[in-house]
Amino acid sequence: MPKPMTEAGSPERTDVLIIGAGMSGLAMGRQLKRAGVQDFLIAERADGPGGVWRANAYPGAACDVPSHLYSYSFFPNPDWSRKFAPQAEIKAYFERASTAFGLEAHIRYGKSVRALTYEEVEGVWRVAFEDGGTLIARAVISAVGQLSEPFSPEFEGRDQFKGQIVHTAEWTPDIDMTGQRVVMIGSAASAIQVLPHAAKAASELAVFQRTPNWIIPKPDRAFTGVEKWLFRHLAGYHWLYRMGSFALHELRWPAFRSGGLAAAFTRRRLTRRIKTQVDDEAVLDQVLPDYAPGCKRILLSNDFFETLNQPHVRLVTDGVQRFTPTGVMTASGEAIDADLVILATGFKATEFLPNLDVIGRDGQSLKDVWGDSPTAYKGVALSGFPNLFTLYGPNTNLGHNSIIFMIERQTEFVRRQIMRLLTADAISVEVKAEAQSAFNARLQKRLDQTVWAGECPSWYKSPDGIIVSNWAGPASRYALALSGRDTDAFALEAP
Structure with a gap:
């Protein structure tokens, strides 16, 4: 069992520290337990498991991947209420998973990691927490993901606004939109989920859109009692349903290759749909x-355009110039009064570890090494930073399938490297610089052939235009890439 972390004095030690008890952290904890590793800890800054599904509780929050695919293959849930589960159900699912995997004894809630410093002689990471505590870990696994830190633009005059400002990722139950004049800044994934709820409650609703989005129908409905019975009692039915869903989503990958027939067909079909729904x-x-569909994230909604058609809802496309005491001023000089401003402005998705200072070999800073364009070996290992691994790291996001499939492959791969380190009682295991460089050169060459390389602003790219978030191929290709031990790509430093 893990040893408790102390707040002062000599730091406690553990074999492995996992940062985050969300989707990735729980899967990694299960992998370690199944491998026989008992001395590990999971540091979670919130008061419970679930990650982004605990933090994002805004009205309408739900997944845009089918429920039975957006769940662990090794922990099926026959009782999903809908084809696309709402936030509360997903949060409850991960809470059950934490208990079922026996991880609660390993998790320390309210523990936010501030800094990691590698000590080369001993081959350990010194971990500093926001509360002043410290810990020594032989290996560290970051499971904070790409969508953990909200992005809130710095608007001029924001501190003068007399109303309420809230980011969708910081929504609280006491926020009431009834009869309010609401301004929503942003029109992407979280915005289109909040939008119909805001329109129903607010007296006036102004939606600020920077770039239009490709939106497809969301084939959502409640599961019937018969379907739930089959999921629970008919052997193999859940597996077949899940595999069918996975295969269907894999078939969508060609639409993300630029210049192909699939991409052209997708654009024509979506254009026709938009024209029939906007009055x-x-x-x-x-x-x-x-721009080409998929260059930015394709969104799922059945009521976005219908909501825009309502008389008290308006779309604003000339941007926010500044806040005023009574609302916001547009770039063209129009004053829009507001009681509540909702920031649906997304996350610091391309920074990966935005609030964490990481110092590796020779005192090198990970932020300096990465610059604006983070890279990693297969998304999980970093040259110059031994015994450190990332889950949902650079170039592991998908535009067409379930990220949980990707995470399961990553946790299996990381487990193999951790076990090499612990079994050999080595000082370090570290990916070689040439292996990481060669991998990313091949990856970027393939990414150049995708729609993500097109001219559109998206969180898939770094500020210098490099695609840092997405994987260049179907999910099954990533599974193949992570299927081995990759012993030639890693250096094992003997004691």
Whole structure:
């Protein structure tokens, strides 16, 4: 069992520290337990497991991947209420998973990691927490993901606004939109989920859109009692349903290759749908994208355009110039009054470890090494930073399938490297610089052939235009890439 962390004095030690008890951290903890590793800890800054599904509780929050695919293959849930589960159900699922995997004894809630410093002689990481505590870990696994830190733009005059400002990732139950004049800044994934709820409650709703989005129907519905019975009692039915869903989503990958027939067909089909759903020609010009579908994240919604058609809802496309005491001023000088401003402005997705200072070999800072374009070997290992691994790291996001499939492959791969380190009682295991460089050169070459390389702003790219978030291929190709031990790519430093 893990040893408790002390707040002062000599730091406690553990074999492995996992940062985060969300989707990735829980899967990694299960992998370690099944491998026989008992001395590990999971540091979670929140008061419970679930990660982004604990933090994001705004109205309408739900997954855009089918429920039975957005769940662990080794922990099926026959009782999903809908094809696309709402936030509360997903949060409860991960809470059950934490208990079922026997991880609660390993998790320390309210523990936020501030810094990691590698000590080369001993081959350990010195971990500093925000509360002043410290810990020594032989290996560290970051499971904070790409969507953990909200991005809130710094608008001029924001501190003068007399109303309420809330980011969707910081929503609280006491926020009431009833009868309010609401301004929503952003029109992407979280915004289109909040939008119909805001429109139903607010007296006026202004939605600020920077770039229009490609939106497809969301084939959501409640599961019937018969379906739930089959999931629970008919042997193999859940597995077949899940595999069918996975295969269907894999078939969508060709649409993300630029210049192909699949991409052209997708664009034509989505354009036709938008034109049939938008009443106002002026609004149509504003919401019809001029870039290839998939260049930005494709969104799922059945009521976005219907909501925009309502008389008390308006779309604003000339941007926010500044906040005023009574609302916001647009770039064209129009004053829009507001009681509540909702920031649906996303996350610091391309920074990966935005609030963590990591110092590796020779005192090198990970932030300096990464610069604006983070890279990793297969998304999980970093040259110059021994015994450190990342889950949902650089170039492991998907635009067409379930990220949980990717995470399961990563945790299996990381487990193999951790066991090499512990079994050999080695000082370190570290990916070689040439292996990481060669991998990323091949990866970026393939990414150049995708729609993500097109001219559109998206969180898939770093500020210098490098695609740092997405994997360049179907999910099954990633599984193949992580299927081995990769002993030639890693150096094992003997004691």
